[in-house]
Amino acid sequence: MTIFWPLSRQQVLDLNGRPRLDVRASFFQSGSNTPLAVYADPSRTQPHPAEIAPDAAGRFPRVYLPEGLYREQVYSLSAGLLWSDDGLGEPIPPTEPTDPDGPDDPTARARTGDVKWRLDNSVQPGWVRMNQGTIGNGQSGASERGHEDTRNLYLYLWLNFPDSMAPVVGGRGASAGDDFAAGKVISILTMQGLLPGGLDDMGTGPANRLQTSTVLNLTAGSTSATAFSGNRLAVGMSVIAPGISAGTTIADINGNAITLSQPAAAGSTGAVLARFSFFGDVQTPGQIGGDALSTLSTRNLPTALPDGKVTVDYPAHQYVAPDKVQPIAFGDAGASTTIPDLLRGVKNADTTPPGPREFTVSHANPSGGQSVSNLPPIRLGTFYLKL
Numbered sequence: 001m002t003i004f005w006p007l008s009r010q011q012v013l014d015l016n017g018r019p020r021l022d023v024r025a026s027f028f029q030s031g032s033n034t035p036l037a038v039y040a041d042p043s044r045t046q047p048h049p050a051e052i053a054p055d056a057a058g059r060f061p062r063v064y065l066p067e068g069l070y071r072e073q074v075y076s077l078s079a080g081l082l083w084s085d086d087g088l089g090e091p092i093p094p095t096e097p098t099d100p101d102g103p104d105d106p107t108a109r110a111r112t113g114d115v116k117w118r119l120d121n122s123v124q125p126g127w128v129r130m131n132q133g134t135i136g137n138g139q140s141g142a143s144e145r146g147h148e149d150t151r152n153l154y155l156y157l158w159l160n161f162p163d164s165m166a167p168v169v170g171g172r173g174a175s176a177g178d179d180f181a182a183g184k185v186i187s188i189l190t191m192q193g194l195l196p197g198g199l200d201d202m203g204t205g206p207a208n209r210l211q212t213s214t215v216l217n218l219t220a221g222s223t224s225a226t227a228f229s230g231n232r233l234a235v236g237m238s239v240i241a242p243g244i245s246a247g248t249t250i251a252d253i254n255g256n257a258i259t260l261s262q263p264a265a266a267g268s269t270g271a272v273l274a275r276f277s278f279f280g281d282v283q284t285p286g287q288i289g290g291d292a293l294s295t296l297s298t299r300n301l302p303t304a305l306p307d308g309k310v311t312v313d314y315p316a317h318q319y320v321a322p323d324k325v326q327p328i329a330f331g332d333a334g335a336s337t338t339i340p341d342l343l344r345g346v347k348n349a350d351t352t353p354p355g356p357r358e359f360t361v362s363h364a365n366p367s368g369g370q371s372v373s374n375l376p377p378i379r380l381g382t383f384y385l386k387l
Contacts, residue, residue: 002042003070003089005063012058012074012082019058022077024051030069030086039064043112043152068092112152113160114386115196119379127384128153131192134169134185142185145387153387154180157188165189165286189286191383200282210289211277218243218264218272223251225264227274230256235299237276243268250276293371313356 011019027036040046042064054060071086110116116127126149128135133144135154140146157166158176168186173179179186200210215228220243227233230253239248243265252259275281279289 002044003065003067004042005038005060005065005072007060008062009059011054012060014079019054020076020079021054021056021058023058023074023082024053024077025060025063026051026073027063027065028071028073030071030089032071036065036070041152041155065089110386112386113156115191116384116386117381118384119381121382124384126387128188128387130188130190130383130385132187132190134187136185137180137183140183140185144188146185149387151180153385154186157186161189161286188385193292194288195378196383199285200277206275206283210279210282211275212237213273213275215271216241216258216274218268218270220266220269221263223260223263225258225260227256227258230258233258233276234278237278238280239274239276240281241272241274243272244274290374292373292375294374295369295371309358309360311356311358 007025012023014020027038028034029036035050038048038052040048040062044064044066048061048063052060052063067090069087069089069091071084072088073081073084075081110126115130118124121129123129128144128150131144134140134142135145135150136142137150138147142150155176158168158172158179163172166187166189168179168184170184173182173184197210200206200208206213212232214233216239217226218241219225233250233253235250235253237250239250239260244260245262245265248260248262250258251261275283277289279287281287282289
């Protein structure tokens with residue numbers, strides 16, 4: 001639980017009703033002189049200095065304190081101590097003796113940006129669904145939730161993810177706080193139809209389960225490159241390496257010879273360490289990759305295939321042939337005419353074997369080319385993001 005200091009955004013006035021500009025506020029643990037850490041945000045991630053000064057109008061900034069009792073001290077640089085009050089705030093309620101968990105542990109609570117999964121698709125207090133909807137302040141008209149309580153999550157998305165993943169409608173301004181105050185909405189990262197996965201490096205060296213790392217030899221201005229090894233490389237993989245433009249993929253591959261979708265940059269000739277994957281970058285949080293369906297091509301078939309040919313050896317055989325009478329000439333006055341062939345019967349004859357002949361066999365599959373599923377068994381529910 002977080003306590004909001006009542007004098008936040010308030011002025012301390014002198015006897016003439018004018019705001020004091022030289023006041024300072026300090027906070028201590030109740031009943032002691034031990035300084036108490038206070039914060040500028042309700043999630044208590046941005047600490048204030050030990051002495052808090054007002055702005056040019058004499059107003060103190062927003063101050064958030066941890067749960068429990070505290071002592072506050074306000075003094076003037078010119079007039080000295082103005083007050084020192086103890087026992088402020090609310091005491092932490094005692095833990096029930098039957099509570100097996102003991103005292104409340106703030107680290108055990110869900111924090112802004114935490115993700116949970118439920119079987120249903122309900123609206124959960126303190127959470128928003130990861131459905132690519134928008135959040136913003138109460139006047140923003142956000143589709144998933146428009147309320148002041150979305151501020152922490154708004155700042156979390158704005159500061160941790162680029163506009164390509166968590167776009168701000170109308171474009172990002174100077175700061176996350178300014179955009180929130182201006183009523184701009186920001187999109188929640190989607191988990192629609194997606195499974196959670198681990199970054200390939202996750203703060204240490206890459207595991208190379210979702211990517212392949214190898215040396216790539218480049219030639220400046222050319223799309224031709226040579227990998228140290230072509231193992232675990234495929235057409236369509238993203239290529240991340242020095243001298244390679246963002247969005248470059250493998251357009252073609254033959255052994256370890258690679259054709260890039262974009263030429264290497266000027267001055268990039270030589271060997272570089274490259275990473276290949278079917279994600280944009282498996283070492284950047286929030287990336288999406290993979291698909292539920294895929295279609296095989298001839299490149300996906302084994303390298304050794306049947307030759308697809310048959311050999312036919314023709315034996316000699318008999319057939320019936322006409323037995324002809326030779327044509328004769330006849331005529332009158334020296335003229336002659338050839339009479340067409342006359343048949344006098346038939347006779348048997350043998351063929352000469354032509355020898356073996358080879359024929360290519362075609363395996364037509366007119367209903368082929370269908371997609372196949374890549375999905376494991378899954379039970380569906382809803383992912384939520386903590387405000």
